[in-house]
Amino acid sequence: MSEITKEQVLHVAHLARLAITDEEAEKMTKELDAIIGYAELLNELDTDNVEPTTHVLDLKNVMREDEARKWIDREDALKNAPDQKNGQFRVPSILD
């Protein structure tokens, strides 16, 4: 079924926020096609009446009081940042 195209790869790379070169896109097209092709092995399985498993344990929502707690202060939160100014993370402008 699958025939991954280079256009698809470029689209997925954009969704994943990954800059890739044309050359990389071509290599990735082949690799993804092979992996997806292999994954189609799953089509042998009749799963019409099978529930999907997201987690193996019976998980319940964990609730707690909505109270502010001390965690890390602003100075600490910023200390591993690549760029910062006036106590905030600094990034290039989002709007042109």
Next chain:
Amino acid sequence: MSLFDYTLKELQEKLHNKEITVTDLVDASYARIKEVDDEVKAFLTLDEENARAAAKELDEQGGDNPLFGIPIGIKDNIVTKGLRTTCASKFLDNFTDPLYDATVVSKLKDKKTVTIGKLNMDEFAMGSSNENSAYFTTRNPWNTDYVPGGSSGASAAAVAAGEVFFSLGSDTGGSIREPAAFCGVVGLKPTYGLVSRFGLVAFASSLDQIGPMTRTVEDNAHLLQAIVGHDEMDSTSADVEIPNYTEALKQDVKGLRIAVPSEYLGEGVSDEVRESIKAALKVYEDLGATWEEVSLPHSRYAVAAYYLLSSSEASANLARFDGVRYGVRSTEAENMVDVFKYSRRDGFGEEVKRRIMLGTFALSSGYYDAYYKKAQKARTLIKNDFDKVFEDYDVIVGPTTPTPAFKVGEKVEDPLTMYATDILTIPVNLAGVPGISLPCGFSSEGLPIGLQIIGKHFDEATIYRAAHAFEQATDHHKQKPALGGVKG
């Protein structure tokens, strides 16, 4: 004989009798690292100054618990406050000052272990050979032409090489058990939810577990005991009663019902590995256990389901690496989207990008049902296989890997061949059950072979009991690699 050839119990006696000090243990660790780590290449970051200061303090304070003063190595995807944590990725090359300790690290600090340094791995835990580290490839201490396994390859190698007494690894599809098998050590992947994942840099959140890597089963049980338990910082951590794991070792295996899946001894499994497992089953027979062949019929679908699910989860988890709050930012970018795109291009290695792409594809509009949801349904079938076998048996036994360690470079060009390395460990993660690997023999090339024992949910005690009985009846775990010119 090195200090690390003693068991925890023996070391505690020596500490208690003042035959040795914590400083001696820490000295032994760094001395061994200086001696052999040029060959093994296990450590990304050493914390020598702090470790020596901690040792001195512990010697003054004293203390008695099984882990007191013991040198440990930590896989580099487990966050350590103030100690560089890179996940073996260029993206986190400058992440030198993490803000908090992972829960497992806090728990070990409470037990007064001494952190020696951070251990190499496949980048973001994606890989089976350590060759995906952005820094260097850790080598197998038994033969440095061979890989140590992955992704916790250095966690296994450092223990096998006697650089640290024990280590922590993480296991998403076999990343503790496969390197444990390749390096001839004991590695346990606990039941999903038994150990808090808080502070473990997430790869695939529904599969990841932190676990102990040691030379002996008893030491493994001690280390697990120290890191388990419910944690309000991890909403998937289970609130269950914790047994005494070392107590369980005292029981023999008479009457233990062992299931051996025919799929785990079939095609792709090397003759030497198969023979070792058969010999192990003979040992169990002699110890009074019984075994029968069973089927886990959906085993052959596990690798495909796993790569779709784990990559999908990874693509979401790794979205946090955006070059804004921490990590490396591309200097080339002039607008916000390009900050993301270029930083991720520069920071991530090839395998990580491949998985992000696969996962993004599997989750993308129009493909979600065909791939992601299909894989989740396959996961249900795989889990049901295990549930069914565990209705009649106490443990499942088989090889950890189809073959012993392979050579560096042998599989690196072909992702699918590399993925198949984990064919016998992946189903365990998909089912969420616990599994251990322990040494059960050596190949003709002198490389270790691993025996995998899989248990019921939260039944680590029975796994340890079975593993300990086998270990005590054999001497594989007493073998040591020749490194640095002399044996051990």
